[in-house]
Amino acid sequence: MPAPAKIGRIGVLTSGGDAPGMNASLRAVVLAAKHHSIDVVAFRHGYEGLLNDDWQHMNESDVLHILQYSGTIIKSARSERFREADAPAAAAQVLDKHQIDALIVIGGDGSFRGAGHLGSVWQKPIVGIPGTIDNDLYGTDATIGYATAVETAMDALDKIRDTAEAMDRVFIVEVMGRHAGFIGLSSAMAAGAERMILPELQKQKPLTVEALVKHIENVQKVRGDSSYVMVLSENQWPGGAVRLAEQLEDRLHLPCRPCLLGHIQRGGRPTASDRILATRIGVHAVNLVMAGANQVMAGIIADQPVATPLADTWQQRKGLSEEMIQIQQTLFNPVKRTAPTSVAEPQA
């Protein structure tokens, strides 16, 4: 790490798909910076704001009570323009005009690629904060927003269970996570879903309609009247949950209903865990900037603040928990057992 330069003013932006807790991390960045008498300037709408010189000062009063709200008060965007070759130079000019000594980027892998792109021209400290519901970044046990998205998906699955159980129906619930099954796996376990279809598992051994039909029939044989809830990560089935429901209905001659959770998974009050994570990582990011770190992401691993090179965060792969997959696939997989239990009945 280079000898840290004196930091007088930090720039901050939120970029890419918004995630619950982005505001909490922004608040922590501002309060921590102010604690060290560092000025904070936010660029609005992510990298677009940097290119458009769309900025605002951030003071304590701007962030005081925002940690309970989702979204981002400085707005986010996906910037196509910023991928162009001349974008970094234009952005650097804006940063220099505002006398920015370091930049904190709150977002996902696309945002961190942008930070690398910018770093090719602007060589002052850039530190990333992992703000994405997908949890698909190496270098932190959990990303900011992931826990809230799981809670929202679980809450929807609980609601679906109510009606599924009342009507003895099959439901296929599509959740976010086209490249990573974290939301799918965790929400399935939390809600006790009978089945899950995740990108990581589909890559290994894609499920067939036949296998699904057989499993549903097995469950019904063991349980009698009952509901069956399946979690499907988006993009893992041709035609999605709507098509899969049709295919199952054709075969089972039972009502099978699709449910697409969509963007509600990005909103809602952040959970306590996301607010705490966002606060800790936000403070840590300011500390990293002050220590002269550059092109790293602030994260928490095994409850300790760590820094990981930005490039590693998307190039290295964080896998799903094998233990959780194993539990989910066996525990909730009732099979008609033929062998009698080996013990005598208790005597009342």
Next chain:
Amino acid sequence: MPAPAKIGRIGVLTSGGDAPGMNASLRAVVLAAKHHSIDVVAFRHGYEGLLNDDWQHMNESDVLHILQYSGTIIKSARSERFREADAPAAAAQVLDKHQIDALIVIGGDGSFRGAGHLGSVWQKPIVGIPGTIDNDLYGTDATIGYATAVETAMDALDKIRDTAEAMDRVFIVEVMGRHAGFIGLSSAMAAGAERMILPELQKQKPLTVEALVKHIENVQKVRGDSSYVMVLSENQWPGGAVRLAEQLEDRLHLPCRPCLLGHIQRGGRPTASDRILATRIGVHAVNLVMAGANQVMAGIIADQPVATPLADTWQQRKGLSEEMIQIQQTLFNPVKRTAPTSVAEPQA
């Protein structure tokens, strides 16, 4: 009203799409009946259970703490078989075998048609309890489940607003209510949606893509960066929210996202208002049965328990509040005003 016969045993069933608060009304029926030393027998899976003689005794302990859960512990179903000509006679045989003196049917208009069908053969008291999220029954200000469905839709709209506002996006959120716009209107007002597309309004004057585009552009002109959330009742647009989002995106060149709430609107903990409504109507239904009422629905109008002939509940039409439509269409309809305000600036 005929002289009431002594009621010794009541039958009860839940039928059609389940609604939050069905359990609370079942509980009230059981507790009120028990208070009058009346026996209660439930038929499971709605009219199917009646045909299949699928029954269970209901005691206080069965219903003690179920009012906080959605779904229905005695299960519901849509019964095709019960529409057949010989179904009522078969059902009557089961009812008589169990010495049922009166039947309480918890459900929507389809379930009440079934009650009429049954009444052609079985002439003992049949009383309906309005359990449907759609609120489309004449004879009660609100149906059981409606308030909870509105709360769930509003909650989803709030979450969508978080992300819409962060990204300055247009969202089309599809809610339940293909024949009645109650959920659409109330959730739109509760969440401050910029626009709503409801069956009642579409019948009068269908909206065009052009009109919607113009409205969105107007709102953006007045507000600058901003989100725009539209509530769409299901079945009111060819291709639904998904198609409408594409059409708007084509014209606006802005990200427009669809969101389909689907069956989550049937689940979730019932609101206090639904639990209270369900309890009051459940008790009222038992009182009606004891008073010898037949082929009526128990309801609450202007805070008073009332009874309405079952046939009226679906033949007569309960309209949307004109006042609420009016508010929703003008209040949240920003127009660039050209006329200056007529008063001088306050002097600080």
Next chain:
Amino acid sequence: MPAPAKIGRIGVLTSGGDAPGMNASLRAVVLAAKHHSIDVVAFRHGYEGLLNDDWQHMNESDVLHILQYSGTIIKSARSERFREADAPAAAAQVLDKHQIDALIVIGGDGSFRGAGHLGSVWQKPIVGIPGTIDNDLYGTDATIGYATAVETAMDALDKIRDTAEAMDRVFIVEVMGRHAGFIGLSSAMAAGAERMILPELQKQKPLTVEALVKHIENVQKVRGDSSYVMVLSENQWPGGAVRLAEQLEDRLHLPCRPCLLGHIQRGGRPTASDRILATRIGVHAVNLVMAGANQVMAGIIADQPVATPLADTWQQRKGLSEEMIQIQQTLFNPVKRTAPTSVAEPQA
């Protein structure tokens, strides 16, 4: 009603204890006024702001997305100063300086008394909006904030039930409403509380420890292992829930636990019903002002907007629903019945 004067600018303030939905009503006032090209000036901290000339302009952008938040963005206060004899004249001077043509006061009975006090000096239209969780105002079926407070109390009672049921315990839960039992009655019914102690009932026939002990023992006899949850309105027992728990524990030799809900009942996201009520009443208040109404409260009765003289709102009494009290006292009052039921067992 006098011939309405042209209204160019409205003042607005929130006063007394805050209530969920105050922001939603403020939003409706601002948007409705703007729709009619009327200017809006808010005075901050209730009548204190009026005396201190603490004001701010209210534009659409200030209120756009506040309807989902509790509290009040223009702050509230209880003003002792405003009760003094010379306060109205001082306030009138501030109102006139700002060229205010009418004032909308959002609050409870204390705030409306203040409006009467002010009206003795300042004779332009003053219209009240009922914003209080207590629901103790005549002239509207429900006050803004009441439904949310009931929901919050019910939610707490549900949580208490979880642990009470796990441990077979007696709980006494103290809720707000020292003069009116609306929150107590509704939350007790919504949560299925075994007992309630409300101001209206205590005035008629105060409960004794002996009567409570006997009821608890009866319930336990009938139900066996079970929880018992009692709702106590504040100020209705010497020493409150804490003392009552001790008294019951002394007699029952069972763990009895007090729980004081306190100010959490004032917060939380407003329910859909409160947001809709607040929006409708807010718009109605602006309409009343434009029609020249003075010293009236805007309310909703039997789903219709109405106006009631401010003095009536606290001088006349809105009673609890006798029907609901009756249900709550009989339905959830299990007694060991000696008489056998008169019907034979169903034959399976």
Next chain:
Amino acid sequence: MPAPAKIGRIGVLTSGGDAPGMNASLRAVVLAAKHHSIDVVAFRHGYEGLLNDDWQHMNESDVLHILQYSGTIIKSARSERFREADAPAAAAQVLDKHQIDALIVIGGDGSFRGAGHLGSVWQKPIVGIPGTIDNDLYGTDATIGYATAVETAMDALDKIRDTAEAMDRVFIVEVMGRHAGFIGLSSAMAAGAERMILPELQKQKPLTVEALVKHIENVQKVRGDSSYVMVLSENQWPGGAVRLAEQLEDRLHLPCRPCLLGHIQRGGRPTASDRILATRIGVHAVNLVMAGANQVMAGIIADQPVATPLADTWQQRKGLSEEMIQIQQTLFNPVKRTAPTSVAEPQA
């Protein structure tokens, strides 16, 4: 570890104060045992049930959809009787009568001491599952129920913030955790509380009224009109939050309000994290039993299942995160800074 004996039947009980997620862990125990064709017998009301031979068989259908509910379907209790010298022998007799090969105890440190007591007589495998909201057990990063309790406390703090902010008030909110500040620290950070009083900190350097008054005055000086919310762990102030509020009000001449969260912290739907934790630990406990482990607690540390000797779980101390305390004490501790920031204003 001894060579594992063949396990044919497991006993299970929940003991001590109930915690959200106990049902989820019970479900996982039953489903995992059934997967291995092991019988499960539950003893009701904790160790009391063991002494009273109050038992029930547990099948898949008993636990299928209980993971979303707090409390414990097999009931819990604090057993004084089980501390007596002859209790283990009596319990062992019951266990042997039912041919129980291993016992799983879900509870906190008191329950684990009971397990040790029992182990002095009954030498078959006993495995603990950490079910307590207090998080004060060594051997697992989090106990089951802790995350939900923090969420509930945070939710209450958010609600308090709404009204505190509307009225510019000081609130002292008392949370559970008389021996450990985990709930206090985490809820304070999650809700952005201005101050916290925790057992661990009070032991080091007890706060005085003077210090608190000074801090409140400092915050008000920097922020102007504002709320101030303090989190107080129970038993950390003579007279609790009620007395502290009086003391502060005497000195500040401002309304200071106490709020006691109490037992609502034990209830509510378990968070996704608690359900997942409970499921993983429940499965792990069955695996430990099958592997012949005895007198250990199943836990998760750094995302890995681990086993810790029961005695260590209460004898060794799990400390609060110094990093979190540090953040909470500096970040939310505004001080009037005299030194100007060193950088020039950005040029717009």
